[in-house]
Amino acid sequence: MSGSTVVIGCGGGGCNTVFRLKNSKLPIVTINTGNNESKVTISMADKSVNGCRGDPDLAWALASDYADNIREQIEGYSNVIVTAGLGGGTGAGVIPIIAECAKESKARFISVVSIPMASEKERSSTARTQMREIIQLSERTIIFDMDKVFNEGGDMIFNRLLLATDRLISQAIERLAEMLEGPFFSMFSERVYTVAYASSLDPVCSVQAALSSYFFDTDPNYGKIIVNTDSKFTNIDKVDISEALCNKTGILPEVIVGKVQDSYGMMLFFPISYTSLLS
Numbered sequence: 001m002s003g004s005t006v007v008i009g010c011g012g013g014g015c016n017t018v019f020r021l022k023n024s025k026l027p028i029v030t031i032n033t034g035n036n037e038s039k040v041t042i043s044m045a046d047k048s049v050n051g052c053r054g055d056p057d058l059a060w061a062l063a064s065d066y067a068d069n070i071r072e073q074i075e076g077y078s079n080v081i082v083t084a085g086l087g088g089g090t091g092a093g094v095i096p097i098i099a100e101c102a103k104e105s106k107a108r109f110i111s112v113v114s115i116p117m118a119s120e121k122e123r124s125s126t127a128r129t130q131m132r133e134i135i136q137l138s139e140r141t142i143i144f145d146m147d148k149v150f151n152e153g154g155d156m157i158f159n160r161l162l163l164a165t166d167r168l169i170s171q172a173i174e175r176l177a178e179m180l181e182g183p184f185f186s187m188f189s190e191r192v193y194t195v196a197y198a199s200s201l202d203p204v205c206s207v208q209a210a211l212s213s214y215f216f217d218t219d220p221n222y223g224k225i226i227v228n229t230d231s232k233f234t235n236i237d238k239v240d241i242s243e244a245l246c247n248k249t250g251i252l253p254e255v256i257v258g259k260v261q262d263s264y265g266m267m268l269f270f271p272i273s274y275t276s277l278l279s
Helices: 011-019 054-064 067-075 090-104 119-135 146-153 158-179 203-211 235-249
Strands: 005-010 028-033 040-042 080-084 109-117 138-143 192-199 228-230 254-257 263-273
Touching: 005 011, 005 067, 005 109, 005 158, 011 028, 011 080, 011 090, 011 158, 028 054, 028 067, 028 090, 028 254, 040 054, 040 067, 054 067, 067 080, 067 090, 067 158, 080 090, 080 158, 080 235, 090 109, 109 146, 109 158, 119 138, 138 158, 146 158, 158 192, 158 228, 158 263, 192 203, 203 235, 203 263, 228 235, 235 254
Parallel strands: 005 028, 005 080, 028 040, 080 109, 109 138, 138 192, 228 254
Antiparallel strands: 192 263, 228 263
């Protein structure tokens, strides 16, 4: 991985996700509220503040006080990837301050966020409002809907599913960081994406599985899909993937054979209509 990208985890969910990057070469920063654990890079306030209690305005005010610390952490990086679980306070409240600091540093700003399940009615509604605001602040946004994640998880135990989700989001971050080394914005031409992951020795089987398991509502025929495969896939596999997706969607995808992963997995990035999220 290039040293040009820093990953920032915000709030409890975002911190948990980036801790899954511990075997990656990506530099990470973690920001939380009232957490004095040494592994948290920026612990806003002190232990007397037990989180932001779902108040993003409080988190924004605290993060404003720590803006100099945030600027110091991102100084010298060309790209900032921030990740958080939405619907609460710290994650959503800190992101606008990070976005402002990234803009001042002339760094590209990418957000990777998750939306809680619809059964958490208030948090889910709040998260979708926060999501729209974050999309407007970000140059690109990747969204994970926990309803979709849980539907795909089947009978998996709740805690194990959360762990698997953290790993999936952290893998998306690693793949994004790798692709940021190239012509990222011409390739990711839409502002908002979601992902699907599949693993099989047969790349066409992986494509078929991924086309029915993306993690936010979208139309797979909406626009160009970007595929980042693990390193064991060959150029012939790349052609098979392109043909399989083109046959299904009518649109030729962008297929990139990754540098780091050494297995037979692939992650597909599906574009989402930005205007469909505004309603």
